[in-house]
Amino acid sequence: MTNKIFLPLPEGALCLIAASAFCAEYLLFYFHSTTHKGLEGYYHTLLVFLVGLCILSSIAGALLPTSFPVDLCNGIAIALQGLWFYQTAFVLYGPMMPSGCKLGEMSVTCHSADSEVRSELLANFQLFVAVLVVLVGTVVSYGFAASRYGKYEVKTLHAFQVGFDED
Structure with a gap:
């Protein structure tokens, strides 16, 4: 079986395609956020x-397609965006609504200015x-991968140097 391109x-x-998708998402949420005020607007x-x-890291990935740090930053940005979607859903529409605020028919309202400031903090x-969770997860994952697979280049370089010295 052969792979056909x-x-x-x-x-x-692919990074530019992803950046264009993130641009569409950016425009959607940017204009969507203008209709939300208070705590809901802040989360948006x-x-x-x-x-x-995500847009910036995807464009950087297109400009530097072989850069590991750029790919890592792109992955971190996408993970943070996904986590923030869940966080927003749990806070604004789920069980984690801050005290002093409530979900009304059309929006989230806070009883006082202090409640809103506390909620934004x-x-x-x-x-x-x-x-912090994403960075710790990234460091732990990288440490595990480096301890298990990271010495390949060093072994290859050492074997090449040993073979070169014998000639």
């Missing part, structure tokens, strides 16, 4: 920020925790 694309083309604004990071803390 139906549409050969240059290096980094943070989501728009994370989608913007809680959102910042939740985003910080998400970033």
Whole structure:
């Protein structure tokens, strides 16, 4: 069985396709966020920020298609965006609504300005925790992969040097 390439694309083309999809998502949530005020608008604004990071990292992946750090940043940005979707759903429409705020018929309202400020600070803390969890997960995963598979280049280089010295 042979692999057939139906549409050969240059290096980094997939990243540009992903960047265009993230741009569409950015525009959707940017204009969607303008209709939301207060706590709901704040969560959507943070989501728009994370989608913007996905756009930037995807464009960087198109410009530097062989860069591991760029690919890693792109993966981190996409993971954060996905986590923030869940966080927004659980807070605004689920069981994690901050005290002093409630979901009405059309939007989330907070009883006082202090409740809204406290809720926005809680959102910042939740985003910080998400970033911390993703970074710790990335470091642990990288450490595991490096300990298991990371010495291949060193062994190859050492074997090449030993073979070269014998000649």
